[in-house]
Amino acid sequence: xxxxYMTNSPTLIVMIGxxxxxxxxxxKKLTRYLNWIGVPTKVFNLGVYRREAVKSYKSYDFFxxxxxxxxxxxxxxxxxxxEDVKAYLLEECGQIAVRLLWNEYGxxxxxxxxxxxxxxxxxxxxxxxxxxxxxxxxxxxxxxxxVSSPDYPERNRENVMDDFLKRIECYKVTYQPLDPDAYxxxxxxxxxxxxxxxxxxxxxxxxxxxxIVYYLMNIHVQPRTIYLCRHGESEYNLVGKIxxxxxxxxxxxxxxxxxxxxxxxxxxxxxxxxxxQLKRTIQTAESLGVTYEQWKILNEIDAGVCEEMxxxxxxxxxxxxxxxxxxxxxxxxxxxxxSYQDLVxxxxxxxxxxxxxxxxxxxxxxxxxxxLLAYFLDKNADELPYLRCPLHTILKLTPxxxxxxxxTITLNVEAVNTHRDxxxxxxxxxxxxxxxxxxxRNSFTPRASADTVKRPRHYSLGSxxxxxxxxxxxxx
Amino acid sequence: xxxxxxxxxxxxxxxEPYDNGLPAGHSAQRGxCMTNCPTLIVMVGxxxxxxxxxxKKLTRYLNWIGVPTKEFNVGQYRRDLVKKYKSxxxxxxxxxxxxxxxxxxxxxxxNDVxxxxSEENGHVAVFDATNTTRExxxxxxKFGExxxxxxxxxxxxxxxxxxxxxxxxxxxLGxxxYVDCSNDEATEDFMKRIECYKNSYETLxxxxxxxxxxxxxxxxxxxxxxxxxxxxxxxxIVYYLMNIHVTPRSIYLCRHGESELNLKGRIGGDPGLSIRGKEFAKSLAQFIxxxxxxxxxxxxxQMKRTIQTAEALGVPYEQWKVLNEIDAGVCEEMxxxxxxxxxxxxxxxxxxxxxxxxYPxxxSYEDLVxxxxxxxxxxxxxxxxxxxxxxxxxxxLLAYFLDKPAEQLPYLKCPLHTVLKLTPxxxx
Numbered sequence: 001x002x003x004x005y006m007t008n009s010p011t012l013i014v015m016i017g018x019x020x021x022x023x024x025x026x027x028k029k030l031t032r033y034l035n036w037i038g039v040p041t042k043v044f045n046l047g048v049y050r051r052e053a054v055k056s057y058k059s060y061d062f063f064x065x066x067x068x069x070x071x072x073x074x075x076x077x078x079x080x081x082x083e084d085v086k087a088y089l090l091e092e093c094g095q096i097a098v099r100l101l102w103n104e105y106g107x108x109x110x111x112x113x114x115x116x117x118x119x120x121x122x123x124x125x126x127x128x129x130x131x132x133x134x135x136x137x138x139x140x141x142x143x144x145x146x147v148s149s150p151d152y153p154e155r156n157r158e159n160v161m162d163d164f165l166k167r168i169e170c171y172k173v174t175y176q177p178l179d180p181d182a183y184x185x186x187x188x189x190x191x192x193x194x195x196x197x198x199x200x201x202x203x204x205x206x207x208x209x210x211x212i213v214y215y216l217m218n219i220h221v222q223p224r225t226i227y228l229c230r231h232g233e234s235e236y237n238l239v240g241k242i243x244x245x246x247x248x249x250x251x252x253x254x255x256x257x258x259x260x261x262x263x264x265x266x267x268x269x270x271x272x273x274x275x276x277q278l279k280r281t282i283q284t285a286e287s288l289g290v291t292y293e294q295w296k297i298l299n300e301i302d303a304g305v306c307e308e309m310x311x312x313x314x315x316x317x318x319x320x321x322x323x324x325x326x327x328x329x330x331x332x333x334x335x336x337x338x339s340y341q342d343l344v345x346x347x348x349x350x351x352x353x354x355x356x357x358x359x360x361x362x363x364x365x366x367x368x369x370x371x372l373l374a375y376f377l378d379k380n381a382d383e384l385p386y387l388r389c390p391l392h393t394i395l396k397l398t399p400x401x402x403x404x405x406x407x408t409i410t411l412n413v414e415a416v417n418t419h420r421d422x423x424x425x426x427x428x429x430x431x432x433x434x435x436x437x438x439x440x441r442n443s444f445t446p447r448a449s450a451d452t453v454k455r456p457r458h459y460s461l462g463s464x465x466x467x468x469x470x471x472x473x474x475x476x
Numbered sequence: 477x478x479x480x481x482x483x484x485x486x487x488x489x490x491x492e493p494y495d496n497g498l499p500a501g502h503s504a505q506r507g508x509c510m511t512n513c514p515t516l517i518v519m520v521g522x523x524x525x526x527x528x529x530x531x532k533k534l535t536r537y538l539n540w541i542g543v544p545t546k547e548f549n550v551g552q553y554r555r556d557l558v559k560k561y562k563s564x565x566x567x568x569x570x571x572x573x574x575x576x577x578x579x580x581x582x583x584x585x586x587n588d589v590x591x592x593x594s595e596e597n598g599h600v601a602v603f604d605a606t607n608t609t610r611e612x613x614x615x616x617x618k619f620g621e622x623x624x625x626x627x628x629x630x631x632x633x634x635x636x637x638x639x640x641x642x643x644x645x646x647x648x649l650g651x652x653x654y655v656d657c658s659n660d661e662a663t664e665d666f667m668k669r670i671e672c673y674k675n676s677y678e679t680l681x682x683x684x685x686x687x688x689x690x691x692x693x694x695x696x697x698x699x700x701x702x703x704x705x706x707x708x709x710x711x712x713i714v715y716y717l718m719n720i721h722v723t724p725r726s727i728y729l730c731r732h733g734e735s736e737l738n739l740k741g742r743i744g745g746d747p748g749l750s751i752r753g754k755e756f757a758k759s760l761a762q763f764i765x766x767x768x769x770x771x772x773x774x775x776x777x778q779m780k781r782t783i784q785t786a787e788a789l790g791v792p793y794e795q796w797k798v799l800n801e802i803d804a805g806v807c808e809e810m811x812x813x814x815x816x817x818x819x820x821x822x823x824x825x826x827x828x829x830x831x832x833x834x835y836p837x838x839x840s841y842e843d844l845v846x847x848x849x850x851x852x853x854x855x856x857x858x859x860x861x862x863x864x865x866x867x868x869x870x871x872x873l874l875a876y877f878l879d880k881p882a883e884q885l886p887y888l889k890c891p892l893h894t895v896l897k898l899t900p901x902x903x904x
Contacts, residue, residue, distance in 0.1 A: 180699055198682070202699040204718065207857060214715045217705060247482075279482060282491045286480050294490065296843060307837075342797060356708060 010124070011208055012085065017130035018175055019168050020141040022195065026130060026216070028402045033215055036375045037348060038341070039208065042088050049077040051150060060163050063170040126209050127189035128216070129178050134194055138168075145401050178202075195221055218355045221399075225268065226354060226376070227361040228369050229394040231280035232256045233415040236308070237391065240416075243300060243307040248283045251413055255392045256287035258411040262394065263288060263361065272360045274298065274350075281363045292363075297346050300365035304337025311420070326423050329385035340385050343371050351375055366418055369395075376404045386422055391415035487825050488842075489834045514593035515709055516620045517602045518613065520631035522677060523670050524643040526696065527632055530717065531604040532903045534630075537716055540876045541849055542842070543599045543709065546592050550605035553581035561653040564668040569676060582612075586619055594623060600709065601625075608677045610684070617688070628710050629690035630717065631680050639696055640670075647902050696722055716853070722900075725859035726769070727877070729870050730895040732781035733757045737809065738892065744801060744808040749784045756893045757788030763895065764789060764862065773861045775799065775851075782864045793864075798847050801866035805838025830886035841886050844872050852876055870896075879904070 013030070015023040027043045034041040053073050054062065062070045132138060142164050146152065152160045178184045178191055180202045190213050191200040199217055204210050232252025236244050248256065263271065273290055275281035276298035285292040306314050306321070315322040318335075325332040333339035338346075347368065354360060354372075362372065366389050374384040376397050389395075392415045396407040480493040517534070519527040531547045538545035555561070558577060566574045582605060592598040607613055613629065620627040634640060644666055648654065654662035680690050682701070691714050692701040700718055705711050733753025737745045749757065764772065774791055776782035777799035786793040807815050807822070816823040819836075826833040834840035839847075848869065855861060855873075863873065867890050875885040877898050890896075 197704060198686075199702040200699065201702065201718065207854065210715075210719055210857065213718065214711075217702065217714065218711055277490055279484075279491050282482060282493075286482070286493055296846070345797070353708065356711065 012125045013212070014125060014127045015130070016127055016178065017132075018171050020138050020146060020164065021130040021132050022141060022192075022221075023128075023130055024145070025141075025221075025402055026128065026192070026219075029219060030128075030212065030215065032375070032378045033351075034212075035378070035380070036344065036351070037211075038344065044081045044085050044088075046074075046077055046081055049081050050074060053077050060167040060170060063167050124205055124209070125188065126205075126212065127178060127187055128212075129189060129191045131177060131191055131193045132195065137195055190216060192216060215352070215355070218352055220356070222358065223399070224358040224360075226359075226397040227263075227394055228372055228389075228397065229259070229361070229363055230365055230369055230389060230391055231275075231278075231284045231363060232259075232413075233391050234280045237416050237418060240310040240312075241308050242311070242314075243303040245278050245280075247279050251392075251415055252280070252284070253287070255411060255413040255415070256284045258392075258413050259284065259394070260288045262409070262411060268359045268361075270358060272357060273363065274360060275363045276300065276365065276368070278365070281365070284363050295350065297350060298362070298364045298368055301340070301343050301367035302334065302337040304334035306334050306337070329422065330381040340367060340371065341381075343367055347371050377406060378403070388419060390417065390419060486821070487829055487834070488832055488840065489836060512707070514598065514623075514625045515600045516589065516593070516616070516625040516627045517600060517713070518607055518616055518627060518629045519602065519604045520607045520613070520629055520680060520690075521633065522608065522673050523606065524640050524648060524666070525632040525634050526643060526722075527606070527630075528604055528647070529722075529903060530630060530632065530693075531602045533720060534713065534716065535600075535602055536876070536879045537852075538600055538713075539879070539881070540845065540852070541712075542845065544597060545600040545602065546598055547602040547604055548585045548589055548592075550578075550581050550585050550603075553585050554578065555652060557581060564665050564672060567669050567672040569672060586616070590619075590623055593625060606673055608673050610678045613688075626706055626710070627689065628706075628713065629680060629688060630713075631690060631692045633679060633692060633694050634696060636695060650902070691717060693717060716856075719853055720856045723859060724900070725861075727855060727860075727898040728764075728862040728895055729873055729890075729898065730760070730862070730864055731866055731870055731890060731892055732776075732779075732785045732864060733760075734892050735781045741811045741813075742809050743812070744804040744810075746779050746781075748780050752893075753781070753785070754788070757785045759893075760785065760895070761789045764791075769860045769862075771860060773858055774864065775861060776864045777801065777866065777869070779866070782866070785864050796851060798851060799863070799865045799869055802841070802844050802868035803835065803838040805835035807835050807838070831882040841868060841872065842882075844868055848872050 013027075015027055017023050024045065024047075027045070031041045031043050050073070053076065061067060064070070139161070142161055143157070146160060146164050152163070178187065178189055180189075180191075180200055184202075186203065188203045188205050188209060190202075193199065196217070196219070199213075201213055204213060232248045232255035234252055235246040235249050236242070237252075238249050271290070273285055273288060273292035275285045275292055275294050277294045277296045278299055281298070282292075282294065303309075306318065309317070311322075321335065325334075330340045333342065350362075351372070354362075362369075364372070367385075369389040370384055370387045373379070373387050373389065373395065377387075379387060390410075392411055392413045394409040394411065396409060398405045398407075482491045483494045484491055517531075519531055521527050528549060528551075531549070535545045535547045554577065557580070558566070565571060567578075568574065585603065585605070589601040589603060593601050603616065607616065607629075617627050619625075641663075644663055645659075648666050649659050649662050654665070657665070680688070680692050680701075680703075682703075686703065689704045689706050689710060690702075692703075694700065697718070697720070700714075702714055705714055733749045733756035735753055736747040736750050737743070738747075738753075739750050772791070774786055774789060774793035776786045776793055776795050778795045778797045779800055782799070783793075783795065804810075807819065810818070812823075822836065831841045834843065851863075851873070855863075863870075865873070868886075870890040871885055871888045874880070874888050874890065874896065878888075880888060
């Protein structure tokens, strides 16, 4: 599990900036990333609170700084949101709350005081300010996300653009950017300038802030496409064996050829191709006839003692393991192997590099692809191990507005189905040694010397199978 | 055309395409960090701002993660040329002779940079000099462009007189330049040396230098200004620089207590401690108590033997899976004799290139380094830490701190029941 050095006390991230500076985009993306790496995070969008308070938005007049009635409403909304933030951090064990703040600077210091007086559950406050003076970028932002906002249900584009630009002008009157040299020199923050061209980072306090800064410095908004697929069907797939390092079956080789044709038809500019270091992905890439990079960390999940067995064999030989895995597939770690949770940690550098890159095709494996997909589609730990990633199918991901559009492309090459749904458990399936598997995120409890028996491996390379070493005890 | 055949490299167990028995192109191994064209890192800053400290540390880190890096200290070139340092007057802005020699040294260093990056397969060169004028930086930037290098500037800005005084005490007083001087004489001379640069100092500017790639470090890491990060390696460098600090602290490295499998001469596995191992754990607890360490963090792997060792300390500890011992794959829980008997070829290959050798279905030291990088990064962020780990893991961590190259790393001595206490001092 991610160690507790990550976050000891909850963190409040406060987004700052004029409208159409990408605050919501960054909040959502950052939240998605943090949740994926295992840090419970939630966004509290003041715009949503405001929309609930003021049922129907009339015009930019609401945002004029001299509109006292409106200011009251906005302040109220902020306080309500703050209460929800506290509830999330204290009661729901959230770790990070991301607050979208209007740019009222007086407001910032106002509620920072609030935070100090109210027994605030967070000692770490980190500001993320987005500053942009490029009119093209701003116009593009407005078109992409504001035109379809609930505030503008029926207006035409020009009216929306016009009203929104006037809204921005309202804010500009009182906007005070973070000032690292004087007023705000003791705050912890990152100022993102012109969509990542430049950054100013001040007083990073801890690990999680350092990771956030690193992440924000690696993301970009250039249009691009990510293609995810598995290796072609392998010899082991055909016989239902998991893991191992087998080569492609004849149908798998067919798929590789079809993939080559597909890639050529897509006419992708500067496509990078990544594979794992297992033969089956490399063989698939070889057919493309282009340069590719091998990443060891893209290797399939290590099934430990269960490597190269079929599910039937595993169920017969390790019935308790088999049942446990179905109970809690995300956390379950194969004896001597890995869990999906381990996989996510292993894959983090891949995600970071994918964020930096442009067009990429990643040829990987079922569990690996599920982890990557969960990141892009914001799927939680319960859904992740059951995402559908069939053989001979390509998922084409295109960033759009606040999320990711996904297109499924089935190249017409038959393959076996390797997907196992979560079985509905009845009392018959529960293992005899029953210890509920708990999520131990960020917990700091010293562990008792649990007798995690490491089973010896079975390899096809001639080592003798050893006898099971006694009754299985609970995992972490 | 049919896809090429694959062959497995016997040492590293990686699959490579081949044509007529020879390795073919089109396939690159993703090391920890791919660099496409060489990178020239240029330090910027007044004397005693930590430029050499940063250069050496950054070089050490990049080499450890597998990016061939070398630093070029222009001051050293000057010392080699001008055998005896007389006084700060050498650095006066109107000292024609001095200026000539200093320019000569810079050019000589750049020439060596070119040789390292273009002829000797270096990936990154760190050019360590004051580089305080825009004109000098432009010269270097042009040099980079002509040779196809990407240039990245690292500026250290500091106005805190206490920090500067501390730097002078730590690294300047012991410099070869001041071998015959008293501490007071040396300090006085050095302060005057700094003054020589101040008038012509042009700090990296948000407007004038907006097209350059750089990081400006302010007040030893209180804040950073980062401009136009161009690629992966620059992003990694920025991340590293933002995580290091200079607060005094100590790092303690040790292995778990002797285990049951250690007693039998078997490698790997997940055994518990032997009787002597448990005794060591108790002694370790006593030692730690005596050391009276402030806010000590204790880290272990997720293997029983390190956890049992930590348990004896009676303090909270954190388990890291990435601190687990190197995975010996099919050789897990075997003795070396058994390995030699059952896998004689593997046994021989391992001795040939112990750093790159990967156990079948296991790992290599090279894999281990990649796996341990987040530990190093977090160790840099932290202060006092005790890491209870394993032999191969400890060798990797030690190699990072002591700047040992890949050839030496797998042979570093890390015996059981021995604690290594590491304290940063000067440049090491």
